[in-house]
Amino acid sequence: MSETPTPAQALILWRLLGRQGTALNSEIKPEKAPRDALQKAGLLAVEKEGRSSRLTVTDKGWHWAGQHLRDPLPPAMRVLQDWLTRLHHHLDVTGATLAEFVGPAPERVPPEPKARKAKTPPKTRTAPKAEAVPPDPDRLRARIEQAYLACTGGRKAAPVRLSALRGALADLDRATVDGGLAAILSGDPSIRLTRISDPKALDDAEREAAFDPAGEPFHEIWIHA
Structure with a gap:
């Protein structure tokens, strides 16, 4: 370009000077061709800032503007032309x-660096839980007696409903408890299972x-000794 900016190029300079000589490209959005021509002529400096570019009038651009306040602008800019004349x-x-x-x-405040997204710590692989192993027959017999005594308050020779017994053995599945009751039926003289005949x-x-x-459902358990 020549040393004399075109009216379109001069408008970019006046806009920047109205912002004290500097602004982001994204703020004033000048057309690329006249902006690049001003940069090539040394009247405008362009530097990267964040995701945009900062446009700054150079000393040469300031000098030109101070000497050309009365240069003609496009007819649509007559108001600006009049104000620049008064400023001259x-x-x-x-x-x-x-x-x-x-x-x-004003002093430029550098943009704050983007906070780095914290990395998600790798998931810790945990060993699979071991399946519960049913207690052996002797241990199961002892567990049933402990649950029975818990239901009776430590007394023997008292009936305990199987619903209460199962509740006291909630950590054992039904099949395991039933296996212990079946062993009792097969020959444990100290424990009896009884039925309640009245459906009410x-x-x-x-x-x-x-x-x-x-x-033949059983509903109660007794431990005698």
Whole structure:
């Protein structure tokens, strides 16, 4: 370009000077061709800032502007033309420079660095839980007696509903408890399983908890010694 900017190029300079000589490209959005021409002529500096570019009027650009306040602008910019003319007369009377009138640009605060996304710590692989191993027959017999005594408050020779016994053995599955009750039926003289013949004495929970090995449900357990 020549040393004299075109009106379109001059508008970019005036816009920047109205912002004290510097602004982000994304803020004023100049057309690329006149912006690049100003940069090539040394009237405008362009530097990367964040995701945009910062445009700054150079000393050469300031000097040109101070000497060309009355240069013609496009007809649509007549208001700006009139104000620049008044500014020229003001500077001529006061002896001030354009840079003194505009004032220094505010100190630029560098953009804060983006916070780095914390890496998700790798998942710790845990060993699979070992399947619960049913207690051996002797241990299961002892567990049933412990649950029985817990239900009776330590007394023997007292009936305990199987619903209560199963509740006290909640850590064992039903099949395991049923296996212990079946062993008792097969020949443990100190423990008996009994039935409640009156259906009115049973609720749904009692019927659900009954031990029914052969179609004859048992509802209570007794430990005698």
